[in-house]
Each structure stands twice: as structure tokens, then as C-alpha cells.
Amino acid sequence: MRVKICCISSLEEANLAMSLGATALGLVGPMPSGPGIISNELIREIAAKTPKHIDTFLLTSETEVGSIVQHHKDTQTNTLQMVDWVGEEVLIQLRNELPDIKLVQVVHVLNDDSIQQALRIAPFVDALLLDSGNPNLLVKELGGTGRKHDWSLSQKIRKLTKKTVYLAGGLKPKNIQKAIQTVKPQGVDVCSGVRTNGSLDEAKLKKFMTEIKVIC
Numbered sequence: 001m002r003v004k005i006c007c008i009s010s011l012e013e014a015n016l017a018m019s020l021g022a023t024a025l026g027l028v029g030p031m032p033s034g035p036g037i038i039s040n041e042l043i044r045e046i047a048a049k050t051p052k053h054i055d056t057f058l059l060t061s062e063t064e065v066g067s068i069v070q071h072h073k074d075t076q077t078n079t080l081q082m083v084d085w086v087g088e089e090v091l092i093q094l095r096n097e098l099p100d101i102k103l104v105q106v107v108h109v110l111n112d113d114s115i116q117q118a119l120r121i122a123p124f125v126d127a128l129l130l131d132s133g134n135p136n137l138l139v140k141e142l143g144g145t146g147r148k149h150d151w152s153l154s155q156k157i158r159k160l161t162k163k164t165v166y167l168a169g170g171l172k173p174k175n176i177q178k179a180i181q182t183v184k185p186q187g188v189d190v191c192s193g194v195r196t197n198g199s200l201d202e203a204k205l206k207k208f209m210t211e212i213k214v215i216c
Contacts, residue, residue, distance in 0.1 A: 004023070004026055005017035005205070006036065007036025009198075010042075014046050017205065021209045027043040027058055029043065029058060029060050033139050033144075034141065034143050040075050043058060044076050055078060056077040058075050059143065060080060063084050063086050065094060068080065069098065078100075078101060079104060081106060081129060082105050083131075084140065086105070087121075088124050105124075105127075106133070108134060108141075108142075110149070114157075115156050115157055119160055128166070130169070131149075132147045132168070132169030133169075143168070151179060155183045164187060166185060167187070168188070168191075170193070171189070171208075173193070173194075176211045176212060177215050180212070180216065181215065190208060
């Protein structure tokens, strides 16, 4: 089970997450809303000091090819997570521009249409990340909501695609086993569920990892 700890805010949080078994770090760039935003300079520093076997995800809300490429150049992570919808043509161009960088598209699971959206985009990315935001709002929610969505919809996406699926949205120690048993994702992604007053909580993270190890 891949475990991505998101909203990493410092080198200390990055090291704590990795020491407890995280396989990926989520580094949040400018967003219209939500927690965990840090500077490009800090993202670049954390990415540079992270071992190569750990995935460093740049969460970018940019939707144009040039802006996304520039955001990556400014941060130098090994993975790009598009938190807003970018579409097939953008992903094809990104693959050409950044052939060595993993591409992850977030699908905000709202209804049955989200299933078709996920399946349509899956061939163009390395992984899908199923989250609980709402990009249709006046101020877009693109992650970090702390809400769970309808896992039965995510379960259908997982069954219908061979691509890696990360499950996000409202995960915490008390529900992570049920989430994994229901959706059967290859990875999980957590932010607020392992934090206290915005800071990564060692005890909560230990409990989260222990609950995963029990069933994986």
C-alpha cells in the first residue's frame, strides 16, 4: 500500500512522515482554497532533500501547459498532481515536455459522471487520485476538505481501470481500514486526518500507519 502524506509544511514534517513509512509526500502550491500551501522555494528544498525512492508530489492548480511546466521547473518534484481538470491534450503535451515526471490527475468524486471522467483520462496519466473537492464552486475546492465522498463510486473506478488509484478525502485512523476494504486502492492520501491544529501529529500518523499494516 502506497501512503502519501499531504500538506507537508517543512523538512521536519517530511522527515517525520518518511520515518513512519510514507512512500510519497504531498507539497501544495498556490490554491484557491484549502490547507498546506507553501512557497515554491520550500517545495524545491524539500524535494531536493528527499530520497529518490520517495515520490514528491507537486500539487498544482495550474491548467495551462506552459504554467504547469514552469511550476515544475520552479520546484523540481518527481511527480505532478493536477488538482484541477486539465484534459487529455494538456496531459499529452506534459508527457512530451516532462517525459521523466509522473503525472497524476485528481478526480473529485461527486456523482456517476465522475466515473466516466476518471476512465476517460486514465490512459493519459500514471495514476488517478480520487478526492472530495468540488471544482464547480465559485471558489474552487481542489483538495484538503477533510470530507469523505461516496466510496462506492471510487470502488467502481478502481474496478474499471488498471491504472494506480490513490484514495483521498476524509481519511483518518478510525476509517482507513474500511476505506481500503471498500475501494481497494493501491494508495491512500491523507492530510487533515493525521494533523492537530494544522501540524503533523506523530501519534495520529503512527496510528494511521498501524491500521494500514493490520490489513495490508
